[in-house]
Amino acid sequence: MARTLTVGIAGLGAIGLHLARALDAGVDGLKLVAVAARDHAKAQANLAGFRNRPAIVDIAGLAEADIVVEAAPAAIFEEVAKAAIARGRIFVPSSCGALLPRMHLVEEARKTGARIIVPTGALLGLDAVRAAAEGEVASVTIETRKPPRGLVGAPYLEQHGIDVLAVKDEKTLVFKGNAYDAAQGFPANVNVAAALALAGIGPQRTMIEIWADPHVTRNTHTIRVEAAAARLTMTIENVPSEENPRTGKITPLSILACLRGLTSTLKVGS
Ligand SMILES: NC(=O)C1=CN([C@@H]2O[C@H](COP(=O)(O)OP(=O)(O)OC[C@H]3O[C@@H](n4cnc5c(N)ncnc54)[C@H](OP(=O)(O)O)[C@@H]3O)[C@@H](O)[C@H]2O)C=CC1
Numbered sequence: 356m357a358r359t360l361t362v363g364i365a366g367l368g369a370i371g372l373h374l375a376r377a378l379d380a381g382v383d384g385l386k387l388v389a390v391a392a393r394d395h396a397k398a399q400a401n402l403a404g405f406r407n408r409p410a411i412v413d414i415a416g417l418a419e420a421d422i423v424v425e426a427a428p429a430a431i432f433e434e435v436a437k438a439a440i441a442r443g444r445i446f447v448p449s450s451c452g453a454l455l456p457r458m459h460l461v462e463e464a465r466k467t468g469a470r471i472i473v474p475t476g477a478l479l480g481l482d483a484v485r486a487a488a489e490g491e492v493a494s495v496t497i498e499t500r501k502p503p504r505g506l507v508g509a510p511y512l513e514q515h516g517i518d519v520l521a522v523k524d525e526k527t528l529v530f531k532g533n534a535y536d537a538a539q540g541f542p543a544n545v546n547v548a549a550a551l552a553l554a555g556i557g558p559q560r561t562m563i564e565i566w567a568d569p570h571v572t573r574n575t576h577t578i579r580v581e582a583a584a585a586r587l588t589m590t591i592e593n594v595p596s597e598e599n600p601r602t603g604k605i606t607p608l609s610i611l612a613c614l615r616g617l618t619s620t621l622k623v624g625s
């Protein structure tokens with residue numbers, strides 16, 4: 356029988372708290388043992404009803420677990436990643452946009468025996484994108500449409516004086532460029548583009564359009580891939596979570612599915 360893997364989670368927000376609750380409800384082969392939170396009193400309150408309350412630890416303490424899930428602001432991505440990688444753990448990042456300018460972490464992981472497993476997150480179809488990228492790929496694009504409030508606070512908008520909340524009638528293109536630049540300009544909004552880039556042809560060649568669209572209620576992503584083996588066109592329409600409208604409700608579910616795949620006997624999808 357496969358051994359149980361222990362899990363630590365950094366951040367107890369829209370992703371982390373939902374994932375923690377799901378693990379506490381019981382998942383074969385996985386045991387939540389630790390969480391790291393900015394506000395310990397809030398974390399204590401959030402964990403009050405848990406059947407098996409995980410320890411509240413600092414970031415370094417998370418790396419006692421076999422799997423470290425990062426579900427925190429991108430600003431502390433590197434601290435979480437380094438702690439997990441130094442101890443040779445399985446590191447599962449949510450803020451995967453922050454990985455793009457830090458690809459040296461992959462080399463560090465190679466040395467320590469750690470693994471970095473980027474979940475599909477709020478996106479879809481990365482199995483097909485990875486398969487296509489084993490062959491020739493001509494282009495990969497992603498069009499992201501979000502309700503304006505789902506883009507508020509992005510540094511790119513502030514630098515360019517774009518007030519998305521003033522977008523009331525017509526959908527407005529606020530960014531067009533590659534996934535690398537998008538991840539810098541929208542660190543809390545387009546992690547999906549980073550995951551797509553890592554699955555396919557890289558952050559320089561993966562192109563993204565970001566639209567502020569007052570007519571959508573869901574965070575909507577359409578991927579188009581033109582490859583020698585297949586043409587892919589896929590759309591996902593994510594219900595924003597109550598806690599954080601930038602984050603689709605499917606994200607913690609996707610990470611849970613990813614973690615199950617690390618221990619399950621039957622695994623579906625590549
Ligand atoms: N890969 C993907 O498809 C997706 C990725 N994301 C990304 O995932 C990350 C998490 O998203 P989400 O859960 O919605 O974010 P939230 O803002 O809802 O939650 C983040 C949590 O991290 C906590 N936190 C802040 N600072 C620290 C710290 N120093 N140590 C530990 N915890 C801390 C916050 O606490 P407090 O509230 O007290 O500040 C909060 O509970 C973000 O970077 C987001 O952009 C989001 C959606 C999809």
Ligand SMILES: O=C([O-])CC(=O)C(=O)O
Nearest residue numbers: 477544546547574602603
């Ligand atoms: O990619 C992200 O950061 C979040 C997102 O678009 C979504 O949840 O749909």
